[in-house]
Amino acid sequence: MLKLSGQGPLYLQLYRAIQQDILTGALISGDQLPASRELAKTLSLSRNVVVQCYEQLASEGYIHSKQGAGSFISDVFIHLDSSMTQESAQIPQPTVEISQNAKSMLPMWEQYRLDLQNPITPKIDFQYGNVGVDHRLEQQLRTNLRNQGAGISPNYQHPAGLIRLREVIAKYVRQYRGVNCRADQILITNGSQEGLTIVAQMLLNPGDSVIMEDPGYRGATQSFKSVSAQISTVNVDRFGLCTEELPVTEGRGSPSHVKLLYTTPSHQFPTGGVMPLERRIALLQWAKSNQVMILEDDYDSEFRYQGPPIESIHGMDDSSQTIYMGTFSKIISPVLRTGFLVLPDQLIEPACAIQWTHNRHSPLVIQQMLGEYLDSVHFIRHLRRMRKRYSERRTVLIEALDEHFGDQIRVHGTNAGIHLTAWTSLPVERESELIQIALDHGLGIHTVTSLYRKTPKNIGLLMGYANLANSEIRKGVKILAQCVKLIDPPPH
């Protein structure tokens, strides 16, 4: 029987009671939750409370809904079933109570862990985020590394990072993204994930509201959930965030006050839309009147193929409402993962306080090496080389998709970045089938479905092309076409 604690909002009480049952194995993978109307009646709660609770559980991955069939406990908890004796069951009954935030982080981690245990390594993989090893770069970095370490005093280092690296980045973002900032507004991170988490911890108390795009980047979802924030979403279209759908929020101090909006305007992740000027202005105006901070994640803006580059939102912002986030993982190497935040003046000290408390500072050797490299002609040449390479691969992919699918597939997000989204006409219910068939044929494909709050009707493929040779891209698309035909044979 679900036992409510009596503290806090009702939907949260219910959420925690159900969460506890799941974590202790009282509810196991595949179990069905009662319909919201039923549970509301049983517990004498309003149906809205139960619905809100179920939405929270679903968004965190504890449960999933099957259209017309109900809500079920997620598969990720299958190993918590005490009746199954699996060697891999690594989570015994918890006898020490972990924190609420830690509980929020578990489901998404569990999903990833299962992937880790069973890494699927198909011959050709359109996995987004795989950035290959560039040998010239590797060599250059190794040469740089050899000269590092000397001259760095580990004592009295600023958590924001080595000043040289911050100056180079300030120059870089000014030149390439119209981000006008001083070096001391920059904080070096271990990558996007650390940047997201610093912002989340800096601005959000438990229960505070954040707005994300739907679909959106799960790394951001993770960070916001890790501080027990409430995430609400706004739709996107082929021009990114639908700014006309931004809600009117209540002012600061009200419980539903939105503190932060997370956006990927240069190349919406994952759908790829580029936010046009009018929407950027509208977003800024909205943020200003509603007192919301904007977190602008410019994760792959170095690669543009069509259309003029649009100035960053940060560059247009005259009221310090924007935190700008960048990363070098995609353009240099995820192995030397480094990113940065550009902070409004009033947030420099809080961000430094968090970085210093949690981590002191990003590894100094890597910072020193990066500062040198970014300031060198090698970097400029590398960028140029990568742009050319990715531009080719992009073209090959678009042409291959056109050749094999024609009108059957709608391609989005080709203007920029190192991935595109390809919408099939296959119903989303056949997704696992398609993925499995592809795997059987040595092909790795990935969909955008799990990134949506409101499940789309069709299967949308998230296709990263940075790490595939032209021939692999062509072959991969050919195999994909065969697999799609197996699922959905064309009429005779």
Add this chain to the structure above:
Amino acid sequence: MLKLSGQGPLYLQLYRAIQQDILTGALISGDQLPASRELAKTLSLSRNVVVQCYEQLASEGYIHSKQGAGSFISDVFIHLDSSMTQESAQIPQPTVEISQNAKSMLPMWEQYRLDLQNPITPKIDFQYGNVGVDHRLEQQLRTNLRNQGAGISPNYQHPAGLIRLREVIAKYVRQYRGVNCRADQILITNGSQEGLTIVAQMLLNPGDSVIMEDPGYRGATQSFKSVSAQISTVNVDRFGLCTEELPVTEGRGSPSHVKLLYTTPSHQFPTGGVMPLERRIALLQWAKSNQVMILEDDYDSEFRYQGPPIESIHGMDDSSQTIYMGTFSKIISPVLRTGFLVLPDQLIEPACAIQWTHNRHSPLVIQQMLGEYLDSVHFIRHLRRMRKRYSERRTVLIEALDEHFGDQIRVHGTNAGIHLTAWTSLPVERESELIQIALDHGLGIHTVTSLYRKTPKNIGLLMGYANLANSEIRKGVKILAQCVKLIDPPPH
């Protein structure tokens, strides 16, 4: 006028109201708070509430108490005074509300930031934590670095770290510290600070209780405050934590339930006591009956000079109550800062979830390099060399202190590590004077005073000797003796 929010415990409401006044400049550095009895009367609160509030503010550094004179707003906020126009005033009136946790982290950061801006670099500095550059090590690391980077796939990396490094560490802690664990119980961190913060975030909800030693390590204080935990303390003596003073706590679920105890048993930081076997057993029994997790910070156990090595608490623990924490910063280089946690089975997944959410994983290049190095004969030779070097320096320091001070100074903590504590007979009120006089003479000294909750009577010096040559140590102590004589001239 202080405005209480009406939500949560009264002392916390009052704390937040005063904190807000401080952060917005309504109360400025040097302002005196009313006596607790007075404020209680004015606000119609119990005096206990006000006292508890003042203690919280003091422990976080917002206020400090002067014996018999009252409580004053700390100096660190001097730049928030809006009537002063300083170029260095980097914190304008906040127009965006930062989180409660961020506010808790600000005072300690602000203190450090002031130190950063005015780094005092005396010729001879007994600063603890300075570990010098060892040239043979640097060369070896650079050679290793050159060969790194190849063969690491940044994709599908486990947040706990590269398996090779974890295996090497498991072997290492078994051999040297009696820590019996599997490689998969180990999580690689960016150093002690990240380890502390992962544990804090994993176990502590806001308001949960943690026990620390008094005096204790401020890095730990920071991490616990960053999750808004309540810190209570237990005294230490020359044998470390006074286990007979451990409180009887209420069981799990009660509001005052202590979730975690942080201890430095191998070499109490800062007083240097080594916790004997009887107390270790007593601590484990207490932790078991009170359902408290122990966080054992073994920060410098590689260097022992007297007495047999005592098995880690972790090694004696048969009920998985202990998290063991180690670091390579002191024995290799703080520049390549790496540490690790050894986790009980039930906490592996939560810790991984946190690391993955916040940071993905520690930088792979450094992990790979460290894994190779720790497994090599170079590391063993390096340890041996460092032990010999530090043992010599320790002896030189002890002899110099004896020569110049004789009975006037009591030396503690010489059994292990790379620092000792030297208690003078000078009253603590003369501390700033002594530090300044020493600086004027080109000598850097540091005291344990700020690490205490209950301020000691005398000045205790925290003397790190790892980074000083023998001649510098002798000279430094000679200068120290001269400075002490200036403060407290011997009777004629």
